[in-house]
Amino acid sequence: MKKYADHNRRFxxxxxxxxxxxxxxxxxxxxxxxxxxxxxxxxYVGPLPIIKRTRMVAYEIELPSW
Structure with a gap:
């Protein structure tokens, strides 16, 4: 099943x-x-700039002061 789910997934x-x-x-x-x-x-909120990549799928972004 995972094979079929990942077939159309775009990384x-x-x-x-x-x-x-x-x-x-x-x-x-x-x-x-x-x-x-x-x-x-x-x-959605943004657009917000990316500061750095922390892990494979996690990113640190610059948040505005709400």
């Missing part, structure tokens, strides 16, 4: 300085998001 590698969009759960966006329809809320 993406990012480099330092590249801009990425980050998917954030609705509860993490803001306290004012309570009571709003989650379908209308922002799902």
């Amino acid at each position: 993406v590698e990012f480099i330092r300085g590249e801009l990425v969009m980050v998917k954030v759960p609705n509860s993490r966006l803001s306290k004012s998001s309570r009571g709003r329809d989650p379908r209308l809320m922002q799902k």
Whole structure:
């Protein structure tokens, strides 16, 4: 089964300085998001620059001061 699942998977590698969009759960966006329809809320934040690659699939990104 894994063979078939990985067949169409595309592995993406990012480099330092590249801009990425980050998917954030609705509860993490803001306290004012309570009571709003989650379908209308922002799902991604960014673009944010990559600072460094920490592991094979983990990257450190520069977060704004919210």
